Amino acid sequence: MPTVKNGVVFNTLLGAVLPPGQGARWALSLATILVGAVLIALSARISVFAWPVPVTLQSFAVALLAAVGGARIGVATVAVYLLAGALGVPVFAGGGSLNYMNGPTSGFLIGFLAQAAIVGYVADRGATQRPFLLFTGMMLGNLLMFGFGFAWLVIMSGAQWVDQTNVFASAFSKAVQPFIIWDVLKMALAALCVSGAWALLIAPSGEGSA
Numbered sequence: 504m505p506t507v508k509n510g511v512v513f514n515t516l517l518g519a520v521l522p523p524g525q526g527a528r529w530a531l532s533l534a535t536i537l538v539g540a541v542l543i544a545l546s547a548r549i550s551v552f553a554w555p556v557p558v559t560l561q562s563f564a565v566a567l568l569a570a571v572g573g574a575r576i577g578v579a580t581v582a583v584y585l586l587a588g589a590l591g592v593p594v595f596a597g598g599g600s601l602n603y604m605n606g607p608t609s610g611f612l613i614g615f616l617a618q619a620a621i622v623g624y625v626a627d628r629g630a631t632q633r634p635f636l637l638f639t640g641m642m643l644g645n646l647l648m649f650g651f652g653f654a655w656l657v658i659m660s661g662a663q664w665v666d667q668t669n670v671f672a673s674a675f676s677k678a679v680q681p682f683i684i685w686d687v688l689k690m691a692l693a694a695l696c697v698s699g700a701w702a703l704l705i706a707p708s709g710e711g712s713a
Contacts, residue, residue: 514630515571515573515627515631516572516700516701517531517532517571518573520705532572536576539572539576540581542568543561543580543584544587546559547561547596548596550596559596563690565581565618565619565622565648566622566693566694567696567697569622570623570630570631570637570641570693570694571697573627574620575623577619581619584615585612588603588612589604610654610656613655614648614649614652618644621643621647626697631698631701637697638690642687649678652678656674656678
């Protein structure tokens with residue numbers, strides 16, 4: 504269960520450093536959400552070309568931010584990111600617009616919300632202090648995100664990016680298969696970064712213990 508003091512979850516990096524005043528906590532949380540949304544947008548620009556879905560660092564950024572801030576901060580950060588893209592801000596790998604969110608990457612974009620919720624959930628319950636547990640939670644969130652991406656391509660099976668002769672195999676080969684190794688590595692790196700930061704910065708001070 505989360506360690507909570509004055510309404511703050513202390514099992515996350517953000518929770519451990521939030522100031523005691525409610526106003527200050529809200530301000531820092533809001534700043535974290537906005538900065539996090541910018542970081543996800545920047546991670547979308549670091550990519551390896553693949554069609555129809557490019558390989559980017561977005562899933563890494565989402566996992567990292569959700570583990571640092573917990574479920575509420577993680578989901579809110581992704582929601583702000585998606586809202587900015589829907590309003591036309593070029594935060595996605597290929598730009599940004601409401602029409603863009605009807606494209607082949609839409610399932611992944613929506614799946615980031617589910618990924619942030621799962622990763623944040625395990626972080627809120629102490630996984631930050633347990634690297635393997637955090638990695639497992641990140642992989643579960645990542646699998647769910649892949650599920651959204653796969654399902655979207657199947658639903659949009661009439662679109663040009665899906666082979667009509669074998670919809671399921673085509674969707675899997677485009678939405679899942681090219682990213683498996685990449686995302687295992689990204690989730691491992693994200694888990695090590697967050698758990699390492701906790702061990703170096705938080706654990707020595709005694710914060711986060713039940």
